Amino acid sequence: MPEVRARPSRSERLDALPFTREHRRVLVGSGLGWALDAMDVGLISFVLAQLAVQWQVSDVELSWIASAGFVGMAIGAVLGGLLADRIGRRQVFALTLLVYGLATGASALSETVAVLIAWRFIVGLGLGGELPVASTLVSEFAPPRIRGRIIVILESFWAIGWTVSAVIGYLVVPSSADGWRWALAVGAVPAVYAVVVRLRLPESVRFLESRGRLSEAESTVRRFEKSAGITAGPYDSARPAKTGEGPNKTGSRTRVTALWSRGLRRRTGALWLVWFCVNFSYYGAFIWLPTILVASGYSLVRSFAYTLIITVAQLPGYAASAYLIERWGRRRTLAVFLAGSALAAALFAVAGDATQVIGAGMLLSFFNLGAWGALYAVTPELYPTRIRATGAGWAAGVGRIAAILAPLAVPMLREMGGTAILFTVFAMFFVVAALGALGLPEKRGEALED
16 A cells, blocks of 8 residues: 655745745845844944034943943844734834834934933834844745855845945935934835835744644745745645644743743853843944044044945855855854954954054954854744744843943943953953854754744
8 A cells, every 4th residue: 555645734845945036035025124224223323423523422321322222122122022923923024114214213303312312212122123023034934955044145134234324324424413313314214114024025834824824824835836836736724733733822921931941941041142242242343333433533534434344344244154154054153253253353452553443343344244144044943933033032132131231331441441452352252152152053954843
């Protein structure tokens, strides 16, 4: 009697597909949202540099303007992940774009530091929720054999957005007394793009199955199969749900505590450590970079030009990470790029003339953003569908705590020993992050856990 083969699940059918135009639609659609996010975060670094000159704002006040956004990002990351596991990845993605786009536009009208701080907090709520949700959405569609590379490419849109912010900072911010306002007004674009996301991007098949929306899940899989030239057989909507399908009644409290269950606690601890250390060093360095250069004696325009040159080095960093992550694996790629970041930060600490500053800064951009790509690739892979966005959101939220502390710590560290002690501390954080990366499991080529 011939063996009867079980029909593949929707997730298995999706994982078996080649990379199609539908995958490209999800990647580019999510990537544009990612780039807009980076543009908004990057713009504040140039705004701070001009406000320090124009409003005579103290370093402490500048720190709170930067940190207010990260407070919002910490809360937004946690709430965004929880909501994405309840109402859907696409819905939360669109909502977060709308929130931070409108709030960024409104912050351009600020007349006092206190008002700007309040708006930056609201901006942060949207920014924080968007990134882990977008990476979760893309990872749940990407073919397993190239999933890591796809997520690094998604993260590389960050470099595009940050480069755009550097161009705006160089051309627009110094152009007039209201240049910083016009720069923030450009940041309202994500509010418009939220409509595109809501109408054009598909919802995660794994999420739809977890909520019992099987017909929608089947329709989405067939859309991707059609894009690959595959015609599926008839679908029986009345057939019993398989394991992993059907509504998930798990409450948010159980989802959060599940991150620390016996099988997940080690990876959660290592992941949170890496996120914390990378956020501290990255945002401490790059949010303050134009201001640090101005304080070092460079003019506002020249410091913006140097920052733009340093920012461009992010793109080859992402390219190298995208190539290596499917050859070396996630853990090794992440650890190597974090070690490179530590070396680059140490070189920046002892940099003297402009050539050395730019060279060390470009190395820091290359390794640090390559590490970010690998980190975003590995994070959603560590958790099953029912808590995937929650796990990614909490990791990002813990990281944002460090992003809150870093801008506050920078003025104090500079007073203690200038740029040398500041970037030495950043190098130490990168070393700890590299050690933490070695505690993560390797998921290269594996299907996501349903």
